[in-house]
Amino acid sequence: MLSGSSAIEVNDVAKAFRLPHHRRTTIKDHLLHPFERTTFERYVALDGVTFEVKAGEFFGIIGANGSGKSTLLKIIAGIYPPNRGSVRVEGLLSPFIELGVGFNPELSARDNVRINGTLLGLTGRELSRRFDDIIAFAELEHFVDQKLKNFSSGMQLRLAFSIAIQVDFQILVLDEVLAVGDQRFQEKCFATFERFREEEKTIVFVSHDLSAMGRFCDRMLLLERGNVRSYGDPAEVLAAYAVINAA
Numbered sequence: 001m002l003s004g005s006s007a008i009e010v011n012d013v014a015k016a017f018r019l020p021h022h023r024r025t026t027i028k029d030h031l032l033h034p035f036e037r038t039t040f041e042r043y044v045a046l047d048g049v050t051f052e053v054k055a056g057e058f059f060g061i062i063g064a065n066g067s068g069k070s071t072l073l074k075i076i077a078g079i080y081p082p083n084r085g086s087v088r089v090e091g092l093l094s095p096f097i098e099l100g101v102g103f104n105p106e107l108s109a110r111d112n113v114r115i116n117g118t119l120l121g122l123t124g125r126e127l128s129r130r131f132d133d134i135i136a137f138a139e140l141e142h143f144v145d146q147k148l149k150n151f152s153s154g155m156q157l158r159l160a161f162s163i164a165i166q167v168d169f170q171i172l173v174l175d176e177v178l179a180v181g182d183q184r185f186q187e188k189c190f191a192t193f194e195r196f197r198e199e200e201k202t203i204v205f206v207s208h209d210l211s212a213m214g215r216f217c218d219r220m221l222l223l224e225r226g227n228v229r230s231y232g233d234p235a236e237v238l239a240a241y242a243v244i245n246a247a
Contacts (some may be wrong), residue, residue, distance in 0.1 A: 006090065007171050008053035008076060015046040015071055015084035015226075037135040038197065045071040046105065046226045048085070055090070055170075056200040058193070060217035061077065062210070062241055066229045067223040073175050074098050091170030094120060096161055100164060105149035109140055112148055118161075120167045130166050137188065138162040158185055163191060180227040185207060191215075216240060 016038040046068045053059040061069050074080040076087055077095040080204055102116050113134055117127045135144050138158040148156060177189060193216050196203055207213055213220065213234065220237035222230040222244075230240035 002184070005055050006058075006088075007053050007055040008059075008204065009086075009088040009091070010049055010051050010072075010076070011086050011088075012048045013043070013046055013072070013075060013082045013087060015068075015075060015080060015082050016042055016044045019043050030061060041162065044226050046075075046082075046221060047224075049223070049226070049228055050085075051221050051231055053202060054218075057201055057218040058197065058203045058205060058216045060213040060220040060221065060237075061204065061206045062207070062208075062213060062220060062237065063223035063229075066225075068226040069223055070097070070175055072223070073173050073204065073206060077173055082097060089171065092121075092167035092168065093171040093173060094164050094167040095173045096164040097173060097175045103148055103156065103160070106147060109135070109138075109146045109151070110144050110146055117166065120163065122167065127164075134159075134162045134166055137165075139185075154185070161189070168197050169201065171204065172196070173204045175206045176208070186212075210241075212240060 019042075020040055026153060038212070047070075049068070049072060061072065062133070063069050071080065073095070074097060075082050076089065077093060077097060078089075079095075079097070102119060103112050104115065107115070110131075114127055117130075117134075118124075122130070135141055138155070138161075140155060140159060143151070143155065148159075151159075164172070190212070191217045193203070203216075205213070205217065217234050219232055220230075220234045221228060222237045222241050224244060
């Protein structure tokens with residue numbers, strides 16, 4: 001692996017999960033089938049994944065649903081431990097991985113901004129100074145005191161992303177940030193990406209929007225069933241993905 005100028009180094013990472021074939025979830029299930037055992041299937045999400053993300057680059061990860069993209073991001077962010085291999089991250093990492101994680105639907109947008117900002121490391125003074133910018137970017141000025149349970153998924157996404165980009169990160173990990181937002185919000189995200197590039201931030205970006213990936217990514221990684229199928233130049237990786245989709 002390269003070092004020195006690298007922001008992230010992933011070396012021979014593997015991750016597997018035990019998936020239950022049958023789960024007794026009610027008292028009735030236990031009473032009717034007291035001796036029935038739950039059997040498990042071993043599902044390999046990642047198998048020997050190795051790559052490097054250089055400091056200051058936009059790095060894209062693509063692949064079909066179930067290829068291991070989200071699992072890989074969670075391992076990079078420290079949410080999942082790998083079963084094998086290692087991950088080294090150089091710099092403060094801000095994750096935007098699952099919509100709604102850390103949000104309390106019974107609280108208002110105002111309260112959720114303060115709670116999530118604090119969890120991401122912002123001080124009370126920083127939150128007060130940036131609060132209006134967070135709400136304005138998310139376009140929620142008229143909904144700031146409404147409970148999040150009344151928000152659409154798009155509104156929640158805008159709020160979560162707006163909070164995540166306020167952190168003084170060196171590395172931002174994004175999983176499908178463009179999947180729910182409308183065209184206007186996507187353009188705001190693109191403008192933010194351009195600013196991140198000027199600031200030489202490191203971005204790890206998962207999306208099914210291949211045009212956006214080709215537009216912004218310096219290098220890319222293609223996963224297929226938990227394995228690295230292609231890695232490097234975006235045009236070559238996208239071409240390899242097209243071959244898979246055509247098969």
